[in-house]
Amino acid sequence: MTEPLVRPKRKNPLKKTRVPLLPQGVRSRTALGLTEAAAEGRFRLQVCADCAAVIYPPRDACPRCLSARLPFRDVDNRGTLLAETTIRTSTDVYFRERMPWRIGTVQLDAGPSIVAHLHGDLREGERTRLALKLDKSGQAIAMALPAEDTPNMADDPQWRELTCDPKFRRVLITDGRTAVGQALAEACSKAGASVVFVGIADPWKPFPGEEKLRKLERVEIVALDLTDTISVNECAGEYAPRVDILINTAEYVRTGGIIERKGLTVAREELEVRYFGLTRLAQSFGPVLRARGADGVNSAAAFVNLLSVYALANWPAYGAFSATEAACLSAAQSLRAELRPGGVKVLNVFFGPLETEWYQAVPPPKVAPSALANATVRALQQGLEDVFVGDIAEDIRARLAVSPKALERELGS
C-alpha cells in the first residue's frame, strides 16, 4: 500500500529552492507517436498494417515483415511484470536527486516487452496495467501500475512525478464569476487542494453564485482582473509564489461572425479577456511557475487553458469568438514550450457549447460546468496535456482528423 501523502510543511525560507531538472527528452519523430498518446492518456503502440505485429520501441520498418506502414493504434495495456530492479545511483542529474528509482520489464499480452517505471504497489511477477505518461521533459515514458487500484495509489512518488494532482497543491482559478470557475473551485477543493485562490474582477459588481463560492472550503477570494495588466501583476506579486496550478477560467462568449460585429468594441473586449488575459497571466505567473517546478510535494505543476473546441476549426455562428479561441490555442502552444524547462505542464481542455447562459440558443448536447470542472481535475490527476470533454468536442476532433476542409464546409453551412 502506498504511504499516504502528508500535507507538506511550510517551506523553510532559509533553504534554496531547487532548480527544476528534466529527464532526457530527445525522441525520434516516430517515437513522438507515443508522446501524442500520452498527452491524451491513451495507450497506443505501432501496429503493422501488413502483418499486424505490435511494435515497441517505435520504428520506421516492421521488424517482422519490413513494412513501412506502422500507424499507432490503441492496444491492450495489460501485461505481466517479468523482472524489476531498483536503481540506487545515477550520473543523470535529474534521476540522481530522485534515487532510489524502480524500473522493470513488462511483458505485454499484446506482444512486446517494455522497460517501464514501476508504481510502488507493483511487485515482480504480478499482473500490471501499463500507462504512457508524459515525464517532466514532456516526452512519453511507460509506467507500470498495479492491475487493480490500490489505496492512495496516486500518492506514489514516482507516479506523482508524472501527474499534476491538485492534492496538497495550491490552485488559482482566475475568474470566479463564471459558472465554470465556480464549479472548478468546488472540484479543486474536493480534490484536496490545500487552498483555492479565486480571482474576482470588479468587486463592486455582484454576481450569481457569490455566496456559495465564498462558503466553499479552502477557497480564498483574491482581486484579479484579467483585462488589467496592473491588477494581474499585483495579484502575481502577492500570490504567484504560492500558486502551483493556474486554471484560466476567463470566458467571453458572443455570437456572430467577423462581418456581423459592428466595429471593434466587442472584438477588443473579447481579446482583452481571452488572448491578452492569457498573455498577462503567462507573463506575470509564468516565470514563477517555471522556477518552482521541483519545489517539493507542492511544486508548481500546471497551467490550464479552457478552450472552445472551435479553436481548432472556426464555427462561423460564433466566428469572432472562434478566432479568439484559436489565438489562445496558439499562445498555449508557445507557453507549453516556454514552461517546459520548469517541468510545468500546459493542459488544454477543449469543449463544445456549455450549459450556460451564453449558449442559451444552442441545442444539446451541451457540457455542464460541473462536468467540465470534473474532467479538468481528472486530467490534472492523470497528468494529461490535451483533453476533449463532451460529444461535440470529440466529434469535432474526429472530423478534423479525417478532413479539415470537409469540417470547414460543414461548420460554415
Place this chain on the structure above:
Amino acid sequence: MASSNLATFAGAIAQGDIAVVDLTHTLTPEFPTIVMPPELGQCAPFRMEEVSRYDERGGAWYWNNISMGEHTGTHFDAPVHWISGKDLPHNSVDTIPPGDFIAPAVVIDISKQSAKNSDYELTVADIEAWEKQHGRIPSRNWVLLRTDWSKRSGREYVNMQEDGQHTPGPCPKAVRFLVEERDVHGLGTETIGTDAGQAFHFNPPYPAHYYMHGKGRYGLQCLTNLDLLPPTGAVILAAPLKIRRGSGSPLRVLALVPRSAA
C-alpha cells in the same frame, strides 16, 4: 476686463486668497464605469500599459499607453452624447466654444436625503427651497448636486441591485425647471451618471441627459469634493479633451473658491 484684473486674479491664487479645489477622482483601473446589459456595448474602463520604465524597453524614460472610454472616471458629457442633442450646432467636445469651459456654479445639497434614500430624486420644491435661502439660480451656472456619494466606494458607490443601480438624481420636472426656467449651464453629480440610478424607468428615460443635452447644455459626473464648495460663488474650470466629434471625455475639473467662502 482689464489685464490688471487678470494679474490680481493670478495673484489671489498664488496668495491662496482663491482656493483651487480638485473635483476630480484619480483615473484608476478599478474605478467603476456605467454598466449596460452584457449583450450591449460597454464603456471601457481606464487601463494603463507601461511602454518603458528606465529599462530595456526605453533607456532613460518612463511612460505609459492609456486607454479608456469617453465616459470613464470623472468626465464631461457633450450635447451630442444624447439623441436629443445630436443635431445641435457645436455639440461635440471639439466644437463647444471654449468659453463654456469656465462657468460659475451653485451647489445644491441633498446629501442628507440621499443618505436616507438611495433613490432620492431632486424636486422643484428642493430647488425653490434652496433659492429661498441663497437666491435665484443665475443663468449659465453649473448646478452641482451634492449627495456625498463620492465618499462611498466599491459596492456602496455603484449600489447595484437585482433591479439595477440605486443612486440619487434629479426628477424629470426638476431638470426641465433648471433648463427652461433657470437656463443653467449644465448639471454636475457625484454619481456615475447625471441621472438617478433608476432613471431608465423615468419619463422620459434619463431626463438629465435628455433635457440638458437637448438644449445644448453639459454634464459632469463622478465629481468629488463637492462638500468643499460654497452654495454660491465657486467658478468651475472643466475643459474636456479636444476629441474630434467626441461625445465627452475624462477631464480634470477644478473649482475656484474665494477663501472667505471656503
